[in-house]
Amino acid sequence: MGMIPNPTPTTLAVLFLGISILVFLMFLPALFELKKRRDAGPRMILDDIPAIPQLELALKIPISNIEEDVHFDYVAVLKTVSIITILPNLES
Amino acid sequence: MITEILEALFLFLTALMTAYLTRHYIFTLTVLKNSQEQKRDITTGNSTYQPTVSIIIPAHNEEKVIGRILQRMTELTYPKDKMQIIVIDDASTDNTGKIVEDYSKLFNYIEVLHRSREEGGKGKASALNVGFKHAKNEIIHCFDADYYPQRDILEKLTKEFCDPRVGVVQGRITVLNEPQNIVTRLVALERIGGYRVDQQARDNLGLITQFGGTVGGVRRRLLERLGGWDESILAEDTDLTFRSYLAGYKVRYVHDAECYEEAVESWRAYWNQRYRWAKGHMQCAFKHSLKVLKSNNLRLREKIDGLLLLNVYFMPVLVLCSWIIGAPLFFLKYSQWFSMFWTSMPVSLYSFVGNFAPFFEVGIGAYLDGRTRVQWLIPLLIFTFLYNILVCTKALMDLIISKISGRNCNHWTKTAHSGNGNSYIVS
Numbered sequence A: 001m002g003m004i005p006n007p008t009p010t011t012l013a014v015l016f017l018g019i020s021i022l023v024f025l026m027f028l029p030a031l032f033e034l035k036k037r038r039d040a041g042p043r044m045i046l047d048d049i050p051a052i053p054q055l056e057l058a059l060k061i062p063i064s065n066i067e068e069d070v071h072f073d074y075v076a077v078l079k080t081v082s083i084i085t086i087l088p089n090l091e092s
Numbered sequence B: 001m002i003t004e005i006l007e008a009l010f011l012f013l014t015a016l017m018t019a020y021l022t023r024h025y026i027f028t029l030t031v032l033k034n035s036q037e038q039k040r041d042i043t044t045g046n047s048t049y050q051p052t053v054s055i056i057i058p059a060h061n062e063e064k065v066i067g068r069i070l071q072r073m074t075e076l077t078y079p080k081d082k083m084q085i086i087v088i089d090d091a092s093t094d095n096t097g098k099i100v101e102d103y104s105k106l107f108n109y110i111e112v113l114h115r116s117r118e119e120g121g122k123g124k125a126s127a128l129n130v131g132f133k134h135a136k137n138e139i140i141h142c143f144d145a146d147y148y149p150q151r152d153i154l155e156k157l158t159k160e161f162c163d164p165r166v167g168v169v170q171g172r173i174t175v176l177n178e179p180q181n182i183v184t185r186l187v188a189l190e191r192i193g194g195y196r197v198d199q200q201a202r203d204n205l206g207l208i209t210q211f212g213g214t215v216g217g218v219r220r221r222l223l224e225r226l227g228g229w230d231e232s233i234l235a236e237d238t239d240l241t242f243r244s245y246l247a248g249y250k251v252r253y254v255h256d257a258e259c260y261e262e263a264v265e266s267w268r269a270y271w272n273q274r275y276r277w278a279k280g281h282m283q284c285a286f287k288h289s290l291k292v293l294k295s296n297n298l299r300l301r302e303k304i305d306g307l308l309l310l311n312v313y314f315m316p317v318l319v320l321c322s323w324i325i326g327a328p329l330f331f332l333k334y335s336q337w338f339s340m341f342w343t344s345m346p347v348s349l350y351s352f353v354g355n356f357a358p359f360f361e362v363g364i365g366a367y368l369d370g371r372t373r374v375q376w377l378i379p380l381l382i383f384t385f386l387y388n389i390l391v392c393t394k395a396l397m398d399l400i401i402s403k404i405s406g407r408n409c410n411h412w413t414k415t416a417h418s419g420n421g422n423s424y425i426v427s
Helices: A009-035 A051-060 A074-091 B002-037 B066-075 B096-106 B124-134 B153-162 B182-205 B220-226 B236-246 B267-294 B300-310 B312-332 B336-352 B359-368 B373-405 B420-424
Strands: B053-059 B083-090 B110-115 B139-142 B166-175 B216-219 B250-261
Touching: A009 B373, B002 B182, B002 B300, B002 B312, B002 B359, B053 B066, B053 B124, B053 B153, B066 B083, B066 B096, B066 B110, B083 B096, B083 B124, B096 B110, B110 B124, B124 B236, B139 B153, B139 B220, B153 B166, B153 B216, B153 B250, B166 B182, B166 B236, B182 B250, B182 B267, B182 B300, B182 B359, B182 B373, B216 B220, B220 B236, B236 B250, B236 B267, B236 B300, B267 B300, B267 B312, B267 B373, B300 B312, B312 B373, B359 B373
Parallel strands: B053 B083, B053 B139, B083 B110, B166 B250
Antiparallel strands: B139 B216, B166 B216
């Protein structure tokens, strides 16, 4: 082991501390996320079918991506649905 | 002399790891590049190509989830007169059979086949073959009992069969019960890497796209030619993938065709599932590796990718070997360059190998899904990787022992489903 410097107790202690801090920092975000989940998951999958059924589907499945605290505003969605439903009648 | 042998072995293992590392980089960069250019096919729902389809759902003690998928089947937008749903009640001892019977009375396109304890319980491939015998239609789709697809999934999957070269299609799987606990969250990460990046890239690059045995379909003509599913292989899906490619057909991955699954919820269940996958995959590697090399139906890059895919479950075992070999080499090799090299290579490369959703692949997959927060959990994948080393080593050892002793080791350990995913779906 000629090329490896003789470790002193101080070197070993610093090395151990350094590695411990590195590992801790590596897992710190995961610990935060485990303690207080911000990513709700699962990913919402929607059908590529006409607009109104799709919105109805979104209302039926309460799975939303709440990252950055963005939630489905169900009241707003319902209002949008009612507006879209009226639109064809307005044209005629 | 021993040092030289260890060194050669170590270099070989390092080269293998580098090959997988390169593959993961290529996959990730490909998907990143294509995500900028990809245009969503908005015509899928209007596809005029709608052949008749049979959907096979094997079910063994699935009373907690079978009603959910059957209800969903009745909500699919595919023309019901072109649909046949066959549920294989595979020697269930719970209410699975009764639930399916109730549905079959209400909907004439739902059929149930009951298998007794003597006939059934022999694994998924066996149940699928029974279903296939009763299937009448052109395309045979498969769904697991714990799955919950999009309503227009059949249109999206089936339209790919327009191309006569396509023999098999595969949709995307998303974990439904992701928030359940740490296991389901890590499985969800693996799924993101596996489907959002791996499968998508393989499809983009024209490599070996893998059929996952569920959320997908097979052309009837191909399945007849292949003689159905091979019941002697635990990973019947991987086996079917390679037999299809060797027969000259392609497998397409349809990213838009999404389906929820209920992931395993405990480390014990995770072990059982991965053990089955690892062993089955290794069986396929022994069965197909040489055929892939000799095949006239595969291009060079397909052969390379096929071999990497077939042997992917050996990698955790080989990484373990490289660690074991690296330790004595560290002490035997005196030069600083060598000692640094020997120790750093396995440690730095281990995270890039295998199919266990390598870190950056998962990161990019999550990014493309718009899931930035979930990336915070990625470092925890180190534990699943270490766990998978044990799983794969045990699977390989058992396989070798069974080969030597001649004993059949194909015991199918079914994944139990709690039905907890139901709470995320409100009807």
